[in-house]
Amino acid sequence: MRNNGQFSKRIKKRYETFWHDSQAEEIRNTPMSQYDSIEKWKAAPYWQRRLSNKHNAREFAKKNGCKVPDLYWKGTDIENLDFSKLPSHYVIRPTIGHSCNHVFVMDNGQNLFDKKQYSHEEIKKILKWEVTKNPVLEFLVEEFLQNEEGNYAILTDYKFYCFNGEIACLYAINRLSPKSGFGTFYDEHWNQLKKVQFNYPPIDNQKAPHCFKEMVETAKKLSKSYDMFVRIDLYATAKGCVFGEFTPTPSMGMNFTSFGKKLMLAYWDKYCYGYI
Incomplete structure (x- = not known):
């Protein structure tokens, strides 16, 4: 039941x-900005679908004065993701998806979600394959937020x-x-x-x-x-x-x-x- x-x-x-x-x-995948008017945000039937894109959701949260993680990189051109410019702790997640699929919570090379070590090339290979399957998919590289302690x-x-x-x-x-x-x-x-x-x-x-x-x-x-x-x-x-x-x-x-x-x-x- x-x-x-x-x-x-x-x-x-x-x-x-x-x-x-x-x-x-x-x-869902039309890029939106926190600076867009609320009329533009709502200028679509069931406009809330925009917010199922995680980058748009970030922008909407900022528009409402809420804090979001710092954004280090966004895009589909995975080859141009320069890991040398990232801190030792970061998070990678797709703009579309659920259940934490293809999310990397990286702590000095280890993904805390599966406790495995990944090289930069291994991560790139995985992300590239996902973009190949869905060309409108982007990946976000964000701040690894520290807990309250x-x-x-x-x-x-x-x-x-x-x-x-x-x-x-x-x-x-x-x-x-x-x-x-x-x-x-x-x-x-x-x-x-x-x-x-x-x-x-x-x-x-x-x-x-x-x-x-x-x-x-x-x-x-x-x-x-x-x-x-x-x-x-x-x-x-x-x-x-x-x-x-x-x-x-x-x-x-x-x-x-x-x-x-x-x-x-x-x-x-x-x-x-x-x-x-």
Whole structure:
């Protein structure tokens, strides 16, 4: 029963509406800037599709006054990516994709996500192959954000489930790798909630990050600008709350508990009634 019910159906309908459309890729991959007017941002049907491009999402977050990681390089011409100009710690991620696929969280040559060493040429070969398969795909090389203690480590994910400026819940995930970790759900006041999804085993005694107030304010601000339901991923870092990405169809609506489905639908019907 995890993948049935009205909430799952709404997410699947959104996915079909967003992406089973001849304009979808053009809308998503048209480059946008923080300096573009909001009218230009919204000058497309289901304009939120622009924000599924991770570079556009960065620009939109900056437009809303939110912090993002420093950007070292962006492009498709992987051969011209000069690793000699990068610091010893950096992150590579694609502008299109999900589930941390083709993400490198590099610490002195080691990808912390798979604990393997990579040469610069090995990374280039992988990135080039992905661009060959999808020519509109770009890669971002970004700052490796330090955690609140000032250390380089895989950051805790804070995933806020938001409805037009309102937070239904957040999922704090102590990540070990892209697909493993421990996580617990909270409300916007850091009160623990019942499990909303089955994704990760729960963990006790998590402490709210020092910048939690800023995170809540950021999630609400970005959610209000997004207009409809979205999951907003944020990080607690040495420089405060930093934006990660928007996820319009989290887990394709699957693996939600009975409590989670009821919670999502209650917020959707109250704050986003009539929205896809």
